[in-house]
Amino acid sequence: MRRLNWLILFLFLPLAAHAQEQPWQVFKSTHFLIYYKSAKESQLNALAARAENDYNKITDDLGFNRFNFWTWDNRAKIYLFDTQKQYMEATGNPEWSAGQAQINGKLIRTFITARGFLDNILPHEMAHIIFREMVGFNNPGVPLWLEEGVATYQEKKNYFLKSELAARINQGKFIGLDELSRMNVSLLEDKELVSLFYNESYSLVRYLIDAFGKDKFVLFCQNLRDKRDLTRALVSAYSFKDLRDFEDSWKKYILR
Numbered sequence: 001m002r003r004l005n006w007l008i009l010f011l012f013l014p015l016a017a018h019a020q021e022q023p024w025q026v027f028k029s030t031h032f033l034i035y036y037k038s039a040k041e042s043q044l045n046a047l048a049a050r051a052e053n054d055y056n057k058i059t060d061d062l063g064f065n066r067f068n069f070w071t072w073d074n075r076a077k078i079y080l081f082d083t084q085k086q087y088m089e090a091t092g093n094p095e096w097s098a099g100q101a102q103i104n105g106k107l108i109r110t111f112i113t114a115r116g117f118l119d120n121i122l123p124h125e126m127a128h129i130i131f132r133e134m135v136g137f138n139n140p141g142v143p144l145w146l147e148e149g150v151a152t153y154q155e156k157k158n159y160f161l162k163s164e165l166a167a168r169i170n171q172g173k174f175i176g177l178d179e180l181s182r183m184n185v186s187l188l189e190d191k192e193l194v195s196l197f198y199n200e201s202y203s204l205v206r207y208l209i210d211a212f213g214k215d216k217f218v219l220f221c222q223n224l225r226d227k228r229d230l231t232r233a234l235v236s237a238y239s240f241k242d243l244r245d246f247e248d249s250w251k252k253y254i255l256r
């Protein structure tokens, strides 16, 4: 009997050790590798479906669909942690964080019960990665407002109000494009200013895409990739004379 106990222990020890460090498993879809530990198949299917949908929408919205990013060895990675605790330990992120992206690494991290992840964080971070892949990762010509505008444009729940921005423009209480281009939003503490930064960024990108179409926007992004200079990229893709002219016509569009 004792021998049998030892035998059982001997047989199960490796299993127990294995369970402790539980390796990541991978679930593959066309453009994503989803790493997970104990997520259910239904949860993985749901996440993959949303991610694939967003991928198609973002590349289509921005006119990038003919470039075919992220296939085979180039797929983006999503790490789906089992719990918020594990996610926080691995990323060092605070409790309010529901997801995070490493844009250079094409990697997004979140956890199974993260709120707001599918509607806003996933499309926002994916847009960041896709856009950077298009214009170049170390491109000094890309202002933060453009990146955040492109990313915010993809969020499912957007709180932008055109009338509010119009009122601010009328009162002269908006951020001019020059200042907007120099702003580092991560250093701002004034919440109202942060929200205005995101609203204007979103609105500028939306203006470019809605008023002039996707093809022009692609051309603009290609110019930005090649010329590495915002003004030159903008002037050669659109009929604006300079940044000031772009700002003036955007204001007219908002006030219309």
Ligand SMILES: [Zn+2]
Residues within 6 Å of the ligand: 124, 128, 147, 148, 151
């Ligand atoms: Zn962002």
